[in-house]
Amino acid sequence: MAISAKLVKELREKTGAGMMDCKKALDATNGDLEAAFDWLREKGIAKAAKKADRIAAEGLAAFAIDGDKAALVEVNSETDFVAKNEEFKELVNMIAKAVAEAQVNTVEETLKLVVDGQDLDTIIKEKTGKIGEKLSLRRVVAMSKSEGETFGAYSHMGGTVAALVKVANADDEKARDVAMHVAASAPQYISEDEIPEDVRERELNVLKTQALEENAKAAKPKPENILHKIVEGRLKKNFKEVCLNDQAFIKNPDQTVAQYLGNGKVEMMARFKVGEGIEKKEENFAAEVAAQMKA
Structure with a gap:
């Protein structure tokens, strides 16, 4: 299918990856934005995006x-x-x-x-x-x-x-x-218990693919049981980065938010960054993408 400049732009903003890498990812996934995002991550070109990284109004x-x-x-x-x-x-x-x-x-x-x-x-x-x-x-x-x-x-x-x-x-x-x-830190969940199963599975699949590709290129490939531990370790690390309780407390990075609270417990949280996810009009972007795709 033909990949539109708008779709390339959206993936580029979401991942921070280069324009041509985004085009390749979308070509490889038939224009599926989420699948293209995962494709870039599997190739080590993009990291998991945070809501705070999106364009603001x-x-x-x-x-x-x-x-x-x-x-x-x-x-x-x-x-x-x-x-x-x-x-x-x-x-x-x-x-x-x-x-x-x-x-x-x-x-x-x-x-x-x-x-x-x-x-x-x-x-x-x-x-x-x-x-x-x-x-x-x-x-x-x-x-x-x-x-x-x-x-x-x-x-x-x-x-x-x-x-x-x-x-x-x-x-x-x-x-x-x-x-x-x-x-300041934009946690997505209060604790790991809140992470939906489909999010867990998706993250696990991305990390498995990434680890298998790394292992295939390694001079000394690691056995399957070691790969499993590596993936589990990366999964735990990624979840700690997005869960409030496990994040390093901004005023004292030597302790987590949960440790700072002691017996306290966060029951609800909400964070709004103005305009996150809203696209600003950029008149010349489509022409810029089209020109680079022809090059």
């Missing part, structure tokens, strides 16, 4: 904490200039407070919430007209806590990244520190 992520309720939201704007506008900031904070109070967890539910006699959908549209730039609510998360639980929240670079956590058996300082760590 503009806007703000903000949290609100009101007693036993809290929320984290992301609202997008077209330019960084508007994201710094005080009126836009007030809008984002209003939405975060409304989500915390109502404890809704979808954009659709949030847009129906009424604040000062108007639903948020109308308020956002009116702000769009007033500010002169498209504004859109992208995602929300609400949390509630009970006795013995604490919220921790952290905002980085004026709302470019924001994190919210709920921790049991921990004080405010520790909860905030964990939120800071989540904002």
